[in-house]
Amino acid sequence: MLKKLLLCLIFSGFLGAYADTIKTDVVVVxxxxxxxxxxxxCARSKVKTILVEPGPWLGGEMTSGAMCIVEGNRALPSGIWGEYYKKVHQHYNKTPGYDTTARVPLRFEPQVGAAILKKMTDTVKNLTLKLNTSWKAVRKNGTGWELTITENGRTNTIHAQVLIDATETGDVATKAGxxxxxxxxxRxxxxxxxxxxxxxxxxxxxxWMAILKDYGSAADRTLLKxxxxxxxxxxxxxxxxxxxLVKGGKLANDKYMIKWSECANSYPTSVDLLSPEHREKYYHDMRLRTLCLVYYLQTAGGLKNFGLDEDFPTPDHLPSIPYMREYRRSTGRVRMVLDDIYTPYSRSSKLYRTSIAVGDASPGQHFVDAxxxxxxxxxxxAYSVPMGAVVVKGFTNLxxxxxxxxxxxLVNASTFYPSVQMAIGQGAGTxxxxxxxxxxxxxxxxVRAIQxxxxxxxxxxxxxxDVALNDANFRAIQQVSATGLLQGIQHxxxxxxxVLFKPDTLVYTAEIKPVLDExxxxxxxxxxxxKPGEQFTVGNLLSFISEITLSEPKPLQTNLAKQWQSIYHFKQLFDLNRPVTRREFAVLANKYLNPFARTIDLSGKLVN
Structure with a gap:
C-alpha cells in the first residue's frame, strides 16, 4: 500500500514538472x-502577449490557405497591413518580372509570406510565439480567461486578462459559449x-487552393491518378x-495560384460540414477533389510540366487549410450593416466615429447552392470597421x-478578405x-484613447x-474626420x-455646423x-476658435498669420476673407478645438 502511494506521489510530481501555468496579459489564438x-x-503596445497557432506557419488563409494574391486595401496601407505589403515588395524587389509598383495587388509565394510574418514576430519584445501548439479548452476566470494548450507533448494552462479568437472558424469563442x-x-x-x-x-x-510550379517543358510532374x-x-x-487560366494566377519564381470557381476547386459548404464533428472528413474530401483538378490539368489539359509546389509541409503538397469566405458571426456590442458603409454619416448611430480599421475589398459572391x-x-x-464589432456582447474581455x-x-462579403482582416486584427490588438x-x-x-x-x-x-500616411497632416485629418466634422466623399x-478627403477643396458651413453645434x-x-455664408472662411474659423477657446481675436490672428506657411506650410496665403480649405480647417480645428478629445460611446454618440 505504501509503495503504491509513493509511486502515485512520484508520478504526480513527474506530471507536475511537465505542466506549467503561464501568465500573460493577452492570449491570441x-x-x-x-x-x-x-x-x-499588443506586444508593440508593451503588454505581454502569447500567440498560439496549431500549425507550423503564420498567416492563416494568406499562407497556409494559399490565398496569396491579395487585392483589397492596396490603396489603404494601414499600419501592420501596410508594413507587410512593403516587406513583401522588398523581398521581391530584385526578382525578374515582379511588379512592385505602388498599389498593385500583392502577390507572394505562401512560404515567403509566412516567413516574413514569422520574422516580424521574432523582432518584437513582449511576444511569445507558440507554433504547432493546439488548444484543448477555454474557460472564464473572473474578468480574464484560461486557455488549455498542448505543446511538445504536455498540457499547460495560459492565464490571460484578454482573449482574442483569431481562428478562421471561431472555435474558441464557440467553446466559450x-x-x-x-x-x-x-431584411x-x-x-x-x-x-x-x-x-x-x-x-x-x-x-481549396493549389500552387502549381512550371518545372520546365521537358518535365513530367503528373500525379498518380x-x-x-x-x-x-x-x-x-x-x-x-x-x-x-493557370498563368492568370502568376506568382514569383514560375509559380501559379489556382483559385477557380464553377466546376474547378471552389466547393459548396455549410455550417454543418464545417462543424468540428464533420470538418476533418469534409476537408479530406475537398483536398482530394483539388488533387483531381490538378490531375485533370496535367492529363486532359496537357500541362504535365505543371506540378504541385512542394513548399507546403503537407504530405500531398496542398495547402493545409481552405480559403474560407464565411462561417459563423457573433453578436457584438454593435453590428455593422451595409448602411454603415454606404451612408455612414446619415445614420442615427455614428459607428464610423469608433473605427479601428478600414477596408475596400469588393464583396465576393461565391455560391454553387442555387x-x-x-x-x-x-x-x-471603402469603409471603416467599428470597434464594437470585434467586442463580443455579454463576454467580458473576449x-x-x-x-x-x-x-x-452582406458586409462579411468584404470584411473577410485577409488584407482587411489584418487591419481589423491590429484594431483588436489595440x-x-x-x-x-x-x-x-x-x-x-x-474609444478615443484606443484610436x-x-x-x-x-x-x-x-x-x-488621397491622404497618404506620410502626409504631414495625416493625423489631424484622421482625427477631425473621425468626429464627422469633415465627411469622406465617395468617388x-x-x-x-x-473615399476621398479632397484636402484642397473648400469647407461648407452646412457640413460642419451640425457637428460643431453637437x-x-x-x-x-x-x-x-x-451667420457665416455658404462657404466657411478663414476668418470664420479663427472667430469660432476665439469664441470656444476664449482667446483674444487679434493675437490669434497675428500668430497664425506668422505661422501660416512657416509652421503649417499651407499652400495658399493667409487671408481672413478667403474660404478655408478642408486641410486648413482640419489642421487648425485639431490643434485649437481638439474635437477628437470629446468622449464617445461604442455607438459613436457623445458622452457628456
Whole structure:
C-alpha cells in the first residue's frame, strides 16, 4: 500500500514538472492574418502577449490557405497591413518580372509570406510565439480567461486578462459559449434594402487552393491518378485555354495560384460540414477533389510540366487549410450593416466615429447552392470597421476577428478578405492592449484613447485614399474626420467607390455646423451671431476658435498669420476673407478645438 502511494506521489510530481501555468496579459489564438496583426500590436503596445497557432506557419488563409494574391486595401496601407505589403515588395524587389509598383495587388509565394510574418514576430519584445501548439479548452476566470494548450507533448494552462479568437472558424469563442448566426440575414432583421426578405441558411463556398510550379517543358510532374477521379466533373473547363487560366494566377519564381470557381476547386459548404464533428472528413474530401483538378490539368489539359509546389509541409503538397469566405458571426456590442458603409454619416448611430480599421475589398459572391441569391451591390465604397464589432456582447474581455466579427452576411462579403482582416486584427490588438495596460475590461473602453494608440502605429480610422500616411497632416485629418466634422466623399469607379478627403477643396458651413453645434455648447450662439455664408472662411474659423477657446481675436490672428506657411506650410496665403480649405480647417480645428478629445460611446454618440 505504501509503495503504491509513493509511486502515485512520484508520478504526480513527474506530471507536475511537465505542466506549467503561464501568465500573460493577452492570449491570441490563431496565427491568421488578423491574429498575427493583433499579437504584434499588443506586444508593440508593451503588454505581454502569447500567440498560439496549431500549425507550423503564420498567416492563416494568406499562407497556409494559399490565398496569396491579395487585392483589397492596396490603396489603404494601414499600419501592420501596410508594413507587410512593403516587406513583401522588398523581398521581391530584385526578382525578374515582379511588379512592385505602388498599389498593385500583392502577390507572394505562401512560404515567403509566412516567413516574413514569422520574422516580424521574432523582432518584437513582449511576444511569445507558440507554433504547432493546439488548444484543448477555454474557460472564464473572473474578468480574464484560461486557455488549455498542448505543446511538445504536455498540457499547460495560459492565464490571460484578454482573449482574442483569431481562428478562421471561431472555435474558441464557440467553446466559450458565444452564440453565433450564419447565412443570409433577413431584411427585417438587419434593415438592409439589399438583404433577402427571409433569412437563407446558405454560406459562401470554400476554395481549396493549389500552387502549381512550371518545372520546365521537358518535365513530367503528373500525379498518380487520385481516388474518385472523374474527368466529366470538369465539363465547364472544356474548350478553355487552360494554360492561360493557370498563368492568370502568376506568382514569383514560375509559380501559379489556382483559385477557380464553377466546376474547378471552389466547393459548396455549410455550417454543418464545417462543424468540428464533420470538418476533418469534409476537408479530406475537398483536398482530394483539388488533387483531381490538378490531375485533370496535367492529363486532359496537357500541362504535365505543371506540378504541385512542394513548399507546403503537407504530405500531398496542398495547402493545409481552405480559403474560407464565411462561417459563423457573433453578436457584438454593435453590428455593422451595409448602411454603415454606404451612408455612414446619415445614420442615427455614428459607428464610423469608433473605427479601428478600414477596408475596400469588393464583396465576393461565391455560391454553387442555387438558394444563394446574387446581390446587386451598387458601387461598393471603402469603409471603416467599428470597434464594437470585434467586442463580443455579454463576454467580458473576449474579442473576435476573421469571420466571427459582428457584421451582416452582406458586409462579411468584404470584411473577410485577409488584407482587411489584418487591419481589423491590429484594431483588436489595440483594444486588448488598452484593457491589459489599464487593468480594465471591455465594458469600460475609451474609444478615443484606443484610436489614438492606433494612430500612433500608423493605423487608418477613415479610408481616405488621397491622404497618404506620410502626409504631414495625416493625423489631424484622421482625427477631425473621425468626429464627422469633415465627411469622406465617395468617388465611384466601376463596381467600387474610393473615399476621398479632397484636402484642397473648400469647407461648407452646412457640413460642419451640425457637428460643431453637437460638440460645443456655445457653437449655436456663435452661428446665430456671426451667420457665416455658404462657404466657411478663414476668418470664420479663427472667430469660432476665439469664441470656444476664449482667446483674444487679434493675437490669434497675428500668430497664425506668422505661422501660416512657416509652421503649417499651407499652400495658399493667409487671408481672413478667403474660404478655408478642408486641410486648413482640419489642421487648425485639431490643434485649437481638439474635437477628437470629446468622449464617445461604442455607438459613436457623445458622452457628456
Amino acid at each position: 490563431g496565427g491568421s492574418a488578423s491574429g498575427v496583426a493583433a499579437a504584434l500590436q 458565444v452564440p453565433f448566426i450564419s447565412g443570409f440575414d433577413s 427585417e432583421t438587419t434593415g438592409e434594402a439589399l438583404a433577402p426578405e427571409k433569412a437563407i441558411p446558405v454560406i459562401q463556398d470554400i476554395t 487520385p481516388e474518385g477521379y472523374d474527368p466529366a466533373r470538369y465539363e465547364c473547363l472544356k474548350g478553355k485555354d487552360l494554360l492561360r 438558394r444563394g441569391p446574387k446581390t446587386n451591390y451598387p458601387p461598393f465604397p 474579442l473576435v476577428t476573421e469571420k466571427s466579427i459582428s457584421t451582416t452576411h 483594444i486588448a492592449a488598452y484593457c491589459a495596460f489599464y487593468k480594465t475590461t471591455t465594458d469600460h473602453l475609451n 489614438g494608440e492606433l494612430l500612433d502605429f500608423k493605423g487608418y480610422l477613415l479610408p481616405f485614399s 465611384p469607379e466601376g463596381k467600387t467607390a474610393s 460638440i460645443y455648447t456655445r457653437g449655436f450662439l456663435w452661428f446665430n451671431k456671426e
